[in-house]
Amino acid sequence: MDVARTVFGDRYELASQYVDILASRGVDWGLIGPREVDRLWTRHVLNSVALAGLVDDGSSVLDVGSGAGLPGIPLAILRPDLRITLLEPLLRRYNFLAEVVAELGLTDAVTVLRGRAEDQHDQWQVVTARAVAALPKLLGWCLPLVATGGELLALKGESAEQELVEGQGLLRSRGLVGEVVTASVDPEVAPTWVVRIR
Ligand SMILES: C[S@@+](CC[C@H](N)C(=O)[O-])C[C@H]1O[C@@H](n2cnc3c(N)ncnc32)[C@H](O)[C@@H]1O
Incomplete structure (x- = not known):
């Protein structure tokens, strides 16, 4: 895929290896729907790096x-x-992540942790979430995990603005500011909505 080659540059082969794993083992393990296989690059991988x-x-x-x-x-x-750090509560998904991270040679940069967001006690500069929960619930789980001066980036669909409105009360009570950013990794890739809380 041309745009993916442009975006990933010398890391394209690694990205391609990950897409191949999603298309095979990801489907076999029930983590990726068979109908997603044709749009793994656009809807999942390029959307993620937006x-x-x-x-x-x-x-x-x-x-x-x-x-x-x-x-x-x-x-x-x-x-x-x-x-x-990849955080995932379900054992099967945790096992998949640990296996794939090792296979892609990413263990120096990526840690896989099994657990729920609301049970974590560490903090990170950036917390990301894609398709995990509606924003008000996500804020309750994730804001305590964001280090001072850090940010929460939630990849959302077209509902982003509405979800942000629903989360405003909680944000205001904590003195936080939220905005919806339309982000894309390349002009050829359709933009996606990111709720950014700082
Ligand atoms: C719909 S999947 C999305 C997975 C992935 N982020 C994606 O975009 O394809 C939601 C994931 O959130 C995980 N999850 C659900 N509740 C969670 C919680 N309280 N803390 C952390 N992860 C949770 C589920 O196990 C599941 O893997």
Whole structure:
């Protein structure tokens, strides 16, 4: 895929290896729907890295509810400067993540953790979440995990503005500011909505 080659540059082969794993083992393990196979690049991998431009160099990143590794693994492939923790409560998904991270040779940059967001006690500079929960619930789980001066980046669909309105009360009570950013990793890739809380 041309645009993916442009986006990932010398990391394209690694990204391609991840897409191949999603299309085979990801489907076999029930983590990826068979109908998603044709749109793994556009709808999942390139969509995931849309938030890359919002993450400062060298940040520690927690990807909450990583599932099959989205957005954490594409982000780790594109941005080797980041230190990324993939958090996933379900054993089967945790096992998949641990296996794939090792296979892709990403263990220096990526840690896989089994657990729920609300049970974590550490903090990260950036917390990401894609398709995990509606924003008000996500804020309750994730805001305590964001280090001072850090940010929460929630990849959302078209409902982003409405979800942000629903989360405003909680944000205001904590003195936080939220905005919806339309982000894309390349002009050829359709933009996605990121709720950014700082
Ligand atoms: C719909 S999947 C999305 C997976 C992935 N982020 C993606 O975009 O494909 C939601 C994931 O959130 C995880 N999850 C659900 N509740 C969670 C919680 N309280 N803390 C962390 N992860 C949670 C689920 O196990 C599941 O893997």
